Amino acid sequence: xxxxxxxxxxxxxxxxxxxxxLLRAGPPGPGAEAFADLTQQYARLLRHVRYLIKVSDRMQxxxxxxxxxxxxxxxxYRSLFENVSIGIFIAQLDGRFVDVxxxxxxxxxxxxxxxxxxxxxxxxxxxxxxxxxxxRFLGTLAEHGAATHLQLRMMRRDGVPIWVEVNAHTCADxxxxxxxxxxxxxxxxxxxxxxxxxELRYLATTDGLTELYNRRHxxxxxxxxxxxxxxxxxxxxxxxMDADHFKTINDTYGHNVGDETLRLIASVCRSQLRxxxxxxxxxxxxxxxxxxxxxxxxxxxxxxRLRNAIAQTTLPLGDGRTLRCTVSIGVCAxxxxxxxxxxMLKAADQALYAAKDKGRNQVSSLPEP
Numbered sequence: 001x002x003x004x005x006x007x008x009x010x011x012x013x014x015x016x017x018x019x020x021x022l023l024r025a026g027p028p029g030p031g032a033e034a035f036a037d038l039t040q041q042y043a044r045l046l047r048h049v050r051y052l053i054k055v056s057d058r059m060q061x062x063x064x065x066x067x068x069x070x071x072x073x074x075x076x077y078r079s080l081f082e083n084v085s086i087g088i089f090i091a092q093l094d095g096r097f098v099d100v101x102x103x104x105x106x107x108x109x110x111x112x113x114x115x116x117x118x119x120x121x122x123x124x125x126x127x128x129x130x131x132x133x134x135x136r137f138l139g140t141l142a143e144h145g146a147a148t149h150l151q152l153r154m155m156r157r158d159g160v161p162i163w164v165e166v167n168a169h170t171c172a173d174x175x176x177x178x179x180x181x182x183x184x185x186x187x188x189x190x191x192x193x194x195x196x197x198x199e200l201r202y203l204a205t206t207d208g209l210t211e212l213y214n215r216r217h218x219x220x221x222x223x224x225x226x227x228x229x230x231x232x233x234x235x236x237x238x239x240x241m242d243a244d245h246f247k248t249i250n251d252t253y254g255h256n257v258g259d260e261t262l263r264l265i266a267s268v269c270r271s272q273l274r275x276x277x278x279x280x281x282x283x284x285x286x287x288x289x290x291x292x293x294x295x296x297x298x299x300x301x302x303x304x305r306l307r308n309a310i311a312q313t314t315l316p317l318g319d320g321r322t323l324r325c326t327v328s329i330g331v332c333a334x335x336x337x338x339x340x341x342x343x344m345l346k347a348a349d350q351a352l353y354a355a356k357d358k359g360r361n362q363v364s365s366l367p368e369p
Contacts, residue, residue: 012046087187095134096124107189109157129153129161137166141183145170163194207281209259210266218280222290222341225278229292236292237299237333240348243285244326244360260315261325268310296333296368303329303363311361326361328352333368
């Protein structure tokens with residue numbers, strides 16, 4: 001940087017040298033002191049100018065370095081933005097997307113971000129599945145300034161709904177623009193994860209043979225319903241059913257027919273009970289149904305209807321023959337009081353044994369305590 005500096009101050013350096021030479025050569029005379037003082041001031045000023053030029057040169061070098069680093073950073077960000085597998089977006093506070101990366105476009109069914117943005121311009125609600133999903137996203141941002149692991153439903157280009165997980169936050173769009181805000185975020189497709197979780201939940205709560213609730217989940221639902229019946233002081237009835245002579249059916253026709261018999265009982269029970277009733281398979285050939293807001297007389301009527309419907313249903317055996325099966329049902333009912341699910345099961349079981357003692361294909365009940 002020295003050559004530009006010398007050229008820039010060449011005339012000033014020559015003038016200073018001439019003045020200093022004149023002071024050294026000439027005899028003292030009028031105004032010599034003032035001329036010497038002016039020369040010293042000029043020399044100091046020239047030194048300051050040299051210093052400022054050096055500082056300016058250093059600042060320019062640093063600025064060039066910063067610009068180079070900024071370009072490198074922008075290139076790295078753009079490379080990351082365009083090549084990561086997770087969706088990245090920038091949106092306005094009203095939910096309008098202004099920039100998306102290729103991954104997000106592909107998640108929603110488009111090859112290129114420009115195609116995505118064009119489709120979004122034509123339908124501002126898309127890619128949100130509906131107004132409720134968009135409002136949930138925008139409402140979370142408005143309340144908290146961020147959305148963390150927010151699960152939403154969106155729609156792909158082909159009309160297939162998908163589940164996505166969004167992590168986003170609001171930020172200043174530009175410092176000079178004051179309160180204007182934008183939304184920056186990431187989005188990933190979790191449809192497969194949701195499917196697996198739903199399948200696991202189904203397997204954890206459902207009996208694989210009859211597709212009724214399994215014993216564990218049935219008892220959990222009974223606990224909840226029992227708490228509610230206490231809160232509202234309403235009656236609740238439990239039915240316990242057992243397939244009659246089930247071992248004989250298995251031994252005579254085989255376990256496949258036994259399985260079909262259990263499926264038939266489950267199907268008939270589903271068709272006869274209300275949506276609010278809770279139906280489960282406790283194990284083996286034993287079933288149970290909890291009837292909310294139902295007293296003993298109504299519970300016995302439901303049990304008799306179930307018993308009769310099952311007895312009237314035939315199971316084709318595939319060789320022209322049919323099989324009829326029957327069930328024995330025990331009924332117990334409780335008013336709003338402190339009773340446990342275990343006590344209810346015990347009472348219903350006692351009533352079930354009484355029905356079997358009567359010769360099976362019977363309904364038996366215990367009086368309300």
